[in-house]
Amino acid sequence: MPPPVLRFAPSSNGFLHLGHAFSALMNFESAQRRKGRFLLRIEDIDATRCRPEFETAIYQDLAWLGVSWEMPVRRQSEHLADYRAALDRLAMLGVLYPSFESRAEIAALVKAREVDGAWPRDPDGVPLYPGTAKSLAATERERRLRSGAPFALRLDMEAACRLAGRLTWIERGSGPDGETGEVLARPEVWGDVILARKDIPTSYHLSVVIDDALQGITDVMRGQDLFGSTAVHRLLQKILDLPQPVYNHHDLIRDSDGKKLSKSSEAIGLGELRTRGMTPREVRSFVGLP
Numbered sequence: 001m002p003p004p005v006l007r008f009a010p011s012s013n014g015f016l017h018l019g020h021a022f023s024a025l026m027n028f029e030s031a032q033r034r035k036g037r038f039l040l041r042i043e044d045i046d047a048t049r050c051r052p053e054f055e056t057a058i059y060q061d062l063a064w065l066g067v068s069w070e071m072p073v074r075r076q077s078e079h080l081a082d083y084r085a086a087l088d089r090l091a092m093l094g095v096l097y098p099s100f101e102s103r104a105e106i107a108a109l110v111k112a113r114e115v116d117g118a119w120p121r122d123p124d125g126v127p128l129y130p131g132t133a134k135s136l137a138a139t140e141r142e143r144r145l146r147s148g149a150p151f152a153l154r155l156d157m158e159a160a161c162r163l164a165g166r167l168t169w170i171e172r173g174s175g176p177d178g179e180t181g182e183v184l185a186r187p188e189v190w191g192d193v194i195l196a197r198k199d200i201p202t203s204y205h206l207s208v209v210i211d212d213a214l215q216g217i218t219d220v221m222r223g224q225d226l227f228g229s230t231a232v233h234r235l236l237q238k239i240l241d242l243p244q245p246v247y248n249h250h251d252l253i254r255d256s257d258g259k260k261l262s263k264s265s266e267a268i269g270l271g272e273l274r275t276r277g278m279t280p281r282e283v284r285s286f287v288g289l290p
């Protein structure tokens, strides 16, 4: 049996917090225990929010925790051609289309739809795409693309699901409702997700799937907040003919109010905790590791 390959894949759009420390340590130590490989990937596709100083801090914080990784580190911003090739393939399969509405236009469309009752939302609570760009005539689509208008490339969820058929994944951890073992993937609950934008030519869903495949990841271990996204990942893996890793979604580290730690909730960064005198041993004990 080839050795398992695990990875930690932070976005360099903020400082790592205790939740990241838990995930990185779980992956690193699982790879060590199983005589596998541990890779680090920097998810830096969003040039407007990712910054080199955050990336530097990621390396410092992980080293401080005692985590080491194989070189070179894969930085997503250096591999846009890989994502482009996947988008071309999806376009050829007829499951990709551009939409042209701005965020404000989408919000207005949702509001108009809600006059007749609630409009469906995805598992993150975001309204599904309400637009009609999928049925734009090819000539009109071309005209708008040529005009240089901003656009988002969306997955035609209905067509993609038809192409993929029934999808499952093997869950070695658990979902928020205790789902484990063979889990049925229901990507349709996400609607026509965005896979790329004019200004950011890929997306989390697309690049994570391509990179996990290109890096030969056998075990994806990550926070339970990404459990729902796995359905979209399985769908993309299936239609792009990519191997299927085993998934292990772990518990989230929460603050004293029970809210998950996140960069947006301004969870304290590991560097700041270090300055305040916290030791790696105390980090381990805080996140429940021996």
Ligand code: GLU
Pocket (backbone or CB within 6 Å): 009, 010, 011, 043, 208, 221, 222, 226
């Ligand atoms: N880059 C993602 C994050 O920082 C994690 C991606 C993954 O583990 O699949 O939340």
